[in-house]
Amino acid sequence: MSTLLLNEDEIMLQDSARGFLDNAAPVSHLRGLRDAGDTHDPKLWAEMAQMGWTGVLVPEESGGSDMGHAAAGVLAQEMGKTLVTSPFLSTAVMAATALRQVATDRANAALAQIAEGRVIYAIAVDEGHKHNPEAATLAAIEDGNGFRLNGSKGFVVDGGNADRVLVLAMAEAGLTLFDLPADRDGIARTAASMIDARDAVSIDFSDVQATGEDVVGVVGDGMSVLRPALEAGQAALAAEMAGLAAGAFDMTVGYLKERKQFGIEIGRFQVLQHRAAHLWCETEVTASAVRNAGRMLDEDPENATMAVSLAKARATQTAKLAVIEGVQMHGGIGMTDAFDMGFYMKRARVATEWLGDYGYHAERVAAARGF
Amino acid sequence: MTDTNLEGFRAETRAWLEANCPSEMRGGERTEEAICWGGRNWEFSSDAQRQWLDRMAAKGWTVPTWPVEYGGADLDRAHDKILTEEINRLEVPLPVQSFGIWMLGPALLAFGSHEQKLEYLPPIARGEVRWCQGYSEPGAGSDLASVQTKADSDGDHYIVNGQKVWTSYADQADCIFALVRTDREAPKHLGISFLLIDMETEGVSTKPIRLISGSSPFCETFFDDVRVPKSNVVGTEHRGWDVAKHLLTHEREMISGGGAGLLGSRALGAVIAERDGEMDATTRAEALVCEVDAQAISLTLERYKDQAEAGGGVGDASAMLKYAGTELNKRRHELLMSAGGSQALEWDGTHAGLAADWLRTKANSIEGGTSEVMLSIISRRILGLPS
Numbered sequence: 001m002s003t004l005l006l007n008e009d010e011i012m013l014q015d016s017a018r019g020f021l022d023n024a025a026p027v028s029h030l031r032g033l034r035d036a037g038d039t040h041d042p043k044l045w046a047e048m049a050q051m052g053w054t055g056v057l058v059p060e061e062s063g064g065s066d067m068g069h070a071a072a073g074v075l076a077q078e079m080g081k082t083l084v085t086s087p088f089l090s091t092a093v094m095a096a097t098a099l100r101q102v103a104t105d106r107a108n109a110a111l112a113q114i115a116e117g118r119v120i121y122a123i124a125v126d127e128g129h130k131h132n133p134e135a136a137t138l139a140a141i142e143d144g145n146g147f148r149l150n151g152s153k154g155f156v157v158d159g160g161n162a163d164r165v166l167v168l169a170m171a172e173a174g175l176t177l178f179d180l181p182a183d184r185d186g187i188a189r190t191a192a193s194m195i196d197a198r199d200a201v202s203i204d205f206s207d208v209q210a211t212g213e214d215v216v217g218v219v220g221d222g223m224s225v226l227r228p229a230l231e232a233g234q235a236a237l238a239a240e241m242a243g244l245a246a247g248a249f250d251m252t253v254g255y256l257k258e259r260k261q262f263g264i265e266i267g268r269f270q271v272l273q274h275r276a277a278h279l280w281c282e283t284e285v286t287a288s289a290v291r292n293a294g295r296m297l298d299e300d301p302e303n304a305t306m307a308v309s310l311a312k313a314r315a316t317q318t319a320k321l322a323v324i325e326g327v328q329m330h331g332g333i334g335m336t337d338a339f340d341m342g343f344y345m346k347r348a349r350v351a352t353e354w355l356g357d358y359g360y361h362a363e364r365v366a367a368a369r370g371f
Numbered sequence: 372m373t374d375t376n377l378e379g380f381r382a383e384t385r386a387w388l389e390a391n392c393p394s395e396m397r398g399g400e401r402t403e404e405a406i407c408w409g410g411r412n413w414e415f416s417s418d419a420q421r422q423w424l425d426r427m428a429a430k431g432w433t434v435p436t437w438p439v440e441y442g443g444a445d446l447d448r449a450h451d452k453i454l455t456e457e458i459n460r461l462e463v464p465l466p467v468q469s470f471g472i473w474m475l476g477p478a479l480l481a482f483g484s485h486e487q488k489l490e491y492l493p494p495i496a497r498g499e500v501r502w503c504q505g506y507s508e509p510g511a512g513s514d515l516a517s518v519q520t521k522a523d524s525d526g527d528h529y530i531v532n533g534q535k536v537w538t539s540y541a542d543q544a545d546c547i548f549a550l551v552r553t554d555r556e557a558p559k560h561l562g563i564s565f566l567l568i569d570m571e572t573e574g575v576s577t578k579p580i581r582l583i584s585g586s587s588p589f590c591e592t593f594f595d596d597v598r599v600p601k602s603n604v605v606g607t608e609h610r611g612w613d614v615a616k617h618l619l620t621h622e623r624e625m626i627s628g629g630g631a632g633l634l635g636s637r638a639l640g641a642v643i644a645e646r647d648g649e650m651d652a653t654t655r656a657e658a659l660v661c662e663v664d665a666q667a668i669s670l671t672l673e674r675y676k677d678q679a680e681a682g683g684g685v686g687d688a689s690a691m692l693k694y695a696g697t698e699l700n701k702r703r704h705e706l707l708m709s710a711g712g713s714q715a716l717e718w719d720g721t722h723a724g725l726a727a728d729w730l731r732t733k734a735n736s737i738e739g740g741t742s743e744v745m746l747s748i749i750s751r752r753i754l755g756l757p758s
Contacts, residue, residue, distance in 0.1 A: 004674035005681060253754055268757050273750035280749060281691045288670040306666075314667045362659045369662055371640035371655075 002299065004291045010074050013067070017078040020051065025084040027340045033085055034197035040120075040161040045086055049117025053088065057096040057232070062111035064096075069232055070294030073239035077290070080243025081250075083347050085198055087120045087158040093236045095121035095166055098177070098229035102217050110164075110179070122162035122182070123229070124153040124203055131356040133168060133175075133223070133230065138205060140169035140176055147171065149178070149186075149208040157354055159201035160191050166216065166226075167205070173220025178210050185209070196343075196350040228301060231308045234355045235293040238311035241351050242290045245283050245315070245322035248344040252276065252326045272329060279325050286311075286318040306368035309361035316358045319348040380450055384457045391426045393419035398462045409467045409498025411545045427466035428497040434472055437480065441488050442496025448680050470539070471495035471502040475548050478565070478618045482606040491567070505535040505549030505568075505592060506615070513744050515550070516559045516612060520594060522551040522566060524601075529553070531568065531597040537738070541577040541590035545570055554609050565611035567603040574598075584730035585718075622739045623693035624685060638662060639703060646725070648710030658706050661699070668695050687752040694745040697735035704729040 006014065025044055033041060048054055056072045058064020072093055079088065096114050099107040113119040125133045138151030149169055159165065162182045169176055182189065186208035189201045217225035253276055256267030266272055293311035296304035323345040327334035334341045352358070396419050407413070407420055415421040427433050430444065435451050437443025446454065458465070476495055479488055494500040511518045520533025531551055541547065547568050554562035568575065574597035579587035606614045639662050643650060650658060672692060675685050685692070708715045708729050715725045736742040750756045 003677035003681070004670065005677050005683075253756070256756060265757055270747070273754075273756050274743065274746040276754055276756065277746040277749035280754060281695050284688070284691055285664070285667045285671045285695055288674045289667040291674065292670050310663060310666050310670075313663050362663050365663050365666065366640060366659045369638040369640060369666075370644075371638070371659070371662070 002295055004288060004295065006074070006291075009067070010071055013071055014074050014078060016051075017053075017075055018081075020047075021078055021082055021084055025079075026082050027343055030083045030085050030197065030343060031340075039085065039197070039199035040087070041085065044084075045120075046117055048086060048088065048092075049115070052115075054092045054117045055096075055115030056092055057100070058092075058111045058115040059100055062100075062108050063115040064111065065115075068294070069235060069297035070291070072232070072236050073290060073294040076236040076239040077243035077246075080240035080245075081247035083244065083247070083343055087122070087161060087199070089233055089236050089240070090123055090158040090162070091119070091121040094123050094229045094233040095164075097232040098166060098216060098225050099179075101225050101228065106179075106213065107216070119164060120158060120162045122156050122159040122165050122201075123233070124156045124159065124165050124167040125226070125230070126155050127151070127153055129154075131353070131360055133226065136168045136170055136175060138167065138169045140171040140178070140210070142172060143209070146209060146211040146214075147176075147178075149205040149210055152202060152204045154202045155192075155200055155354070156189075156203055157198070157200050159189055159203060160199045165203070166229075167203075168222055168226060171219055175222040175226075176219050177216040177222035177226050178214045179216050180208070180210060180214055194350060195346040197346070198350070200350075230355060231301075231304060232297060234312045234361075235290075235297055235304075235308045237351055237355055238293060238308075238315035239290050241312075241315035241319040241348065242283070242286050244344055244348055244351070245286065245319045248319075248322040248326040248341065248348075249276075249279055249283055251341065251344075252279075252322075252329050255330055266329075275325060275329070279321060282318045282321055286314040289314045306365055309356075309364035309368075312356060313358050313361035313365060316352045316361070320352065323348045377449055377453060381453045381457065384454055385460075387430070388457055388461060392461055392463055393422050395419040396423050396463045405464045407464070407467045407498065408469055408501055408540070408543070410469075410501030410543065411499065412543070413498070413501070423463070424466040424498050431496070433465075433467050433498065434476060434492075434496045437476065437492065437496065441480075441492035467498035469495065469498070469501055470504055470544075471500065474504060474618050474621055475502050477621050478548070478614050479605060481617055482565070482614045486602075487567075487605060500545045501540075501543065503538050503541045503544035503547050503570075503592075505538050505541075505547045507537045508534060509536055513741055515615070516563065518550045518552060518563060520549065520551045521555065522553050522564060522599070524553075525598070527601050528598045529566070529601060531566070531574075531594045531599055533594050535592040535594075536580075536589075538577070538590045538592045539588050541570070541592045542579055547575075547592065548605070550611055550615055553604075553611075557609060560612045562609055563611040563615070564608050565605045565614040566599060567605065568594075568597065568599050572597050572599065582730070582734070584727045586727065586731070619740065620685070620689050623689040623745075639665065639706065643707065643710040646707070646711060647714070648707070649712060650710050654706060654709045657702075658710075661702050661706055664699055665703070668699055671695065687748055690740070690745040690748040691753075693739060694736075694742050694749075697732075698742060700735050701732050704732045 052065040053075055055064030056067050056075060058066060060066050091114055096111060099111050127136060140147040140149050165180050165182050167178050167180060169178060186206045188204045192200045192202060194200050256272055256276060257265055259266050289311040293307045296307035326341045327345060330341055333339050395417060404416055407424055431439060431442060432444055432454060434443045435446040435454050439445050472495060476492060479491060506515060508518050508520060522529035522531045547570055549566050549568055550563050551566050552562050553564040574595040576593045577590045580589045580591060581587050639658050675688060675692060679685050707725060711725055718726060751758050
């Protein structure tokens with residue numbers, strides 16, 4: 001396997017991403033969207049497409065840059081540092097990974113649209129309060145040459161802005177993945193007001209017609225297409241959370257150096273120094289797990305499950321610690337809406353639940369390690 | 372060096388090891404007895420152990436990365452890695468392990484004179500002289516730079532007086548590398564010298580310290596008017612702290628690697644099951660977290676090895692590796708004790724297995740710099756917080 005260090009291309013990608021995002025999408029960008037009641041910035045999304053980010057996992061034949069999962073992780077990590085709001089994970093990471101596994105003309109056309117930034121996808125998987133794809137019960141009843149879908153999905157991230165939805169349903173033959181336009185008759189989306197001010201909806205499916213063409217992969221075997229997509233999403237989300245933790249940590253250490261109480265910088269107090277140093281250690285250990293997940297998805301995807309879950313578990317835990325310590329070490333100002341730390345805390349909480357929390361992923365690591 | 376050359380080296384190495392590694396040494400369990408520490412008074416556990424050492428030493432492969440003239444084989448990292456892999460493939464213990472190889476050697480290579488290297492390194496490589504480390508004192512633990520053992524000038528010699536503590540295996544060592552105060556007027560970091568002392572010199576004595584784990588790997592070492600030639604100073608007189616710091620980085624990496632290497636290869640759940648351990652819901656939950664952390668810390672050691680090989684070095688981040696690895700090892704042994712229940716409590720006074728291991732791990736976060744010292748190093752040198 002390649003090393004756990006960034007290669008030259010990835011370092012260049014990281015530098016250019018940071019440079020772009022510091023101008024185009026600092027935390028104030030998210031604040032602006034929230035204050036205006038928006039959850040999406042079409043101009044930012046178009047610029048990401050222009051730079052090749054939306055095609056990061058799209059094959060070159062379909063117009064993508066096909067840089068791989070480690071590179072997608074580099075982008076997600078930089079986005080996480082300033083809480084960049086976009087449908088990157090749903091569309092460019094998860095939908096692209098699902099679609100590229102089926103070699104149909106339709107899937108290839110959809111991939112080309114993703115690379116061009118002309119389509120937004122959402123992934124509709126969960127129905128209960130916790131991530132559990134295999135438990136999907138949304139019914140796909142065979143009806144003539146196609147299917148009728150009835151049921152509901154919750155916590156569909158990016159579903160409000162989505163043009164299309166990948167929806168996991170239970171057919172007679174087993175779990176099946178459908179690719180549907182979000183405005184098809186019978187689909188009703190209800191926006192959820194989320195603590196992180198980002199896009200999530202619940203979706204009701206009422207006698208929604210789907211054709212055989214709408215099926216992604218094989219009827220009854222939706223998970224073999226969806227599982228790699230979910231793992232790609234989990235790895236990229238772990239990278240985003242590692243970036244989030246790094247962003248919160250940098251703010252906190254900066255504050256320890258400038259804030260004075262009792263006549264000295266509070267960073268001179270050993271009790272805070274040791275907490276900050278411990279947090280740094282946690283971010284370093286997590287960074288290794290995140291890097292490893294990207295490498296495994298690129299080089300040995302069949303055996304990447306443990307690496308991905310390790311990354312998501314560690315990133316979840318580290319992001320939580322980073323925002324809790326971030327608020328505490330900032331003191332009162334950390335609790336104010338005018339200060340950014342609260343945005344980090346809220347996003348960390350949503351990202352924790354999305355695609356499986358600590359317990360979900362720790363169990364998968366344990367299973368792989370023979371517990 | 373191309374990959375073809377590396378594969379050629381692998382084939383040659385494999386053939387040489389097949390021909391020269393005594394069959395009795397292979398595939399055995401890695402017991403304490405199988406370890407060869409070497410030294411003037413070393414008693415080989417078998418002829419095979421002696422043969423294995425002699426043949427590997429003649430090849431320069433006890434210290435493969437050292438220069439040939441000092442007893443090594445001048446291998447670069449890529450070749451050294453292949454040699455290690457091929458040795459591991461035979462499941463044979465290293466021909467010799469010692470503080471001379473791990474700690475003094477790297478320090479001499481960085482700071483020693485050519486004459487010192489010629490005098491001290493080849494016997495280390497051949498396993499003929501066993502060294503120990505004389506750093507801590509009763510009044511100088513975490514505050515190591517306040518060492519008081521004094522070395523007073525007397526012509527071309529020093530007269531050394533004082534006491535060291537926690538000198539690992541001092542009772543079995545031939546020589547000691549020690550921090551001694553050669554200038555009592557200077558600020559504490561600037562009056563220390565790094566001095567090599569033969570333990571057979573008149574006035575040196577040692578006394579083992581019995582630990583809570585029952586074993587006695589550590590000693591007290593006393594110096595009573597010990598005459599040492601001034602030519603035994605490594606580096607510049609009074610600037611021994613520079614040598615000591617360099618060496619401590621190696622020690623931290625060694626300790627963190629030991630703990631996490633073990634963890635990386637063996638799953639905690641499997642170890643517990645093997646010992647008929649039982650886990651209630653709380654213990655199991657803690658074990659899951661421990662397993663997740665163990666995997667991530669192993670990867671972090673890998674990542675820093677990658678960085679070192681790429682020429683980036685590890686530097687002060689060795690404090691992070693030491694802190695994370697040792698704290699994890701303590702958690703792991705607490706869980707093993709919980710899962711073992713009353714069965715894990717048996718004690719025969721010397722080697723109590725699980726319980727002795729558990730007690731021994733409590734020293735991991737103290738030796739080589741406490742966890743708190745590691746956090747202070749990180750806070751000052753990496754985070755740049757004011758002190």
